[in-house]
Amino acid sequence: MHSPQNKNCRIPVWIIDDNKEFCFILSEALNLSGTVECQKRFHSCKSALQALTTEDSPPSVILLDIKMPKMSGLDAITSIKSVTSATQIIMLTSYDLDENIRTAMNRGASGYLLKSCTPVEIINAIEKAQKGDSPVDPMITKRVMDAFLLQSSENRYFLTSREKDILQCLASDLTVQDVASKLNLSYFTVDTHIKNIYQKLNVHNRQGLVTKASKERLI
Amino acid sequence: MHSPQNKNCRIPVWIIDDNKEFCFILSEALNLSGTVECQKRFHSCKSALQALTTEDSPPSVILLDIKMPKMSGLDAITSIKSVTSATQIIMLTSYDLDENIRTAMNRGASGYLLKSCTPVEIINAIEKAQKGDSPVDPMITKRVMDAFLLQSSENRYFLTSREKDILQCLASDLTVQDVASKLNLSYFTVDTHIKNIYQKLNVHNRQGLVTKASKERLI
DNA sequence: CTCAATATACCGGATTTCCGGTATTGCGCC
DNA sequence: GGCGCAATACCGGAAATCCGGTATATTGAG
Numbered sequence: 001m002h003s004p005q006n007k008n009c010r011i012p013v014w015i016i017d018d019n020k021e022f023c024f025i026l027s028e029a030l031n032l033s034g035t036v037e038c039q040k041r042f043h044s045c046k047s048a049l050q051a052l053t054t055e056d057s058p059p060s061v062i063l064l065d066i067k068m069p070k071m072s073g074l075d076a077i078t079s080i081k082s083v084t085s086a087t088q089i090i091m092l093t094s095y096d097l098d099e100n101i102r103t104a105m106n107r108g109a110s111g112y113l114l115k116s117c118t119p120v121e122i123i124n125a126i127e128k129a130q131k132g133d134s135p136v137d138p139m140i141t142k143r144v145m146d147a148f149l150l151q152s153s154e155n156r157y158f159l160t161s162r163e164k165d166i167l168q169c170l171a172s173d174l175t176v177q178d179v180a181s182k183l184n185l186s187y188f189t190v191d192t193h194i195k196n197i198y199q200k201l202n203v204h205n206r207q208g209l210v211t212k213a214s215k216e217r218l219i
Numbered sequence: 220m221h222s223p224q225n226k227n228c229r230i231p232v233w234i235i236d237d238n239k240e241f242c243f244i245l246s247e248a249l250n251l252s253g254t255v256e257c258q259k260r261f262h263s264c265k266s267a268l269q270a271l272t273t274e275d276s277p278p279s280v281i282l283l284d285i286k287m288p289k290m291s292g293l294d295a296i297t298s299i300k301s302v303t304s305a306t307q308i309i310m311l312t313s314y315d316l317d318e319n320i321r322t323a324m325n326r327g328a329s330g331y332l333l334k335s336c337t338p339v340e341i342i343n344a345i346e347k348a349q350k351g352d353s354p355v356d357p358m359i360t361k362r363v364m365d366a367f368l369l370q371s372s373e374n375r376y377f378l379t380s381r382e383k384d385i386l387q388c389l390a391s392d393l394t395v396q397d398v399a400s401k402l403n404l405s406y407f408t409v410d411t412h413i414k415n416i417y418q419k420l421n422v423h424n425r426q427g428l429v430t431k432a433s434k435e436r437l438i
Numbered sequence: 439c440t441c442a443a444t445a446t447a448c449c450g451g452a453t454t455t456c457c458g459g460t461a462t463t464g465c466g467c468c
Numbered sequence: 469g470g471c472g473c474a475a476t477a478c479c480g481g482a483a484a485t486c487c488g489g490t491a492t493a494t495t496g497a498g
Contacts, residue, residue: 205454407479
């Protein structure tokens with residue numbers, strides 16, 4: 001009736017996410033549950049696809065990060081579906097409102113999860129997806145996220161220590177030049193770090209950065 | 220022993236500050252006290268100097284805003300002292316750490332006050348100055364300010380309603396262009412408003428603005 | 439040892455901000 | 469009725485940011 005997997009076993013899941021830290025934490029969390037088992041982790045779409053084509057047992061559910069270097073998770077959806085159409089795909093995103101969600105759904109994803117969801121929420125979503133349920137209700141994850149954000153502000157964005165340094169400096173009126181002098185770095189280095197921070201926090205300019213960092217108590 | 224004023228009267232004070240609203244509020248507060256009397260208010264150094272040279276009774280103490288259009292309060296110190304050397308001058312500043320303080324002291328000011336001080340603190344400072352005491356201890360005003368800032372965040376910087384609108388927009392990642400579209404204004408208008416906000420909050424770029432506004436719960 | 443991550447550094451062009459001006463209109467207040 | 473203020477609008481040049489690249493050295497984990 002439900003899925004093609006054998007009934008008495010835990011739901012086999014793969015995670016594809018270039019963020020190793022997040023990837024590891026999530027898999028550990030899933031394996032703590034009785035119902036889900038993270039069998040494999042990949043940090044690029046390419047290696048995951050390789051495994052899919054060579055291995056004989058595809059997972060029931062794949063958790064797929066939307067934003068990755070090289071091949072985007074968005075592009076991987078159709079490839080995965082063409083190899084193993086029975087596998088459900090749940091997109092992972094860091095961002096509150098990612099316009100790519102719609103695209104992902106159109107391409108065959110079953111739903112999406114915010115990375116800030118609790119493990120329980122994620123496991124529920126996996127169980128739902130395996131049963132063939134339609135997309136995860138965005139409002140649920142949204143609500144969970146809102147509550148979740150208030151605590152656990154602990155490095156949700158995986159900023160490196162250098163990036164945190166620079167974030168602190170930026171919060172106090174300093175220009176790139178100023179920060180470079182203060183930290184004894186090249187202008188270009190600071191510029192690079194800032195670009196990376198922008199990407200991690202999904203903002204596109206200074207005021208966006210400070211606003212977000214401030215809201216999330218990063219500064 | 221103390222000052223040249225007659226003993227049974229309240230200490231006569233003038234206020235020179237281009238911010239009419241602040242000026243008025245402060246004078247009202249002073250007049251509520253039993254010991255200090257705000258006799259005159261001026262919104263420019265020029266008009267105050269004019270009054271000083273024509274009137275026969277200079278005040279014991281002048282509260283002088285550092286930052287004013289045209290003639291800066293800093294420039295006015297020597298002029299005032301040359302007319303009435305017995306008058307004590309207390310500088311007023313909005314900013315946490317104003318480098319002009321040192322200059323003001325060198326030119327003959329008796330001390331300085333942060334505009335965010337409580338009326339009681341200000342009155343104490345006036346009484347001290349009139350007795351010829353040396354500069355107000357910066358740490359006192361600083362401490363008072365810190366406590367004061369936490370409450371009474373009510374429009375400390377006298378932002379106009381339009382300015383508050385724009386501040387809100389800036390806090391959410393919008394560029395000048397974006398804000399202009401959203402509020403149906405010209406790019407130049409928004410630019411002008413932002414310049415004015417910068418001046419009022421004493422910041423010089425976007426991240427400084429957002430940081431300060433965020434700290435002080437303006438957004 | 440190898441791989442990946444991190445921190446470092448540089449370039450160039452497009453865009454945006456920053457700042458000091460000026461100017462006009464409308465509104466409220468003595 | 470005039471004065472000042474708030475809001476609107478415009479200009480131009482200097483400075484800073486933004487972004488998409490590329491590249492190298494070091495370090496830690498497997």
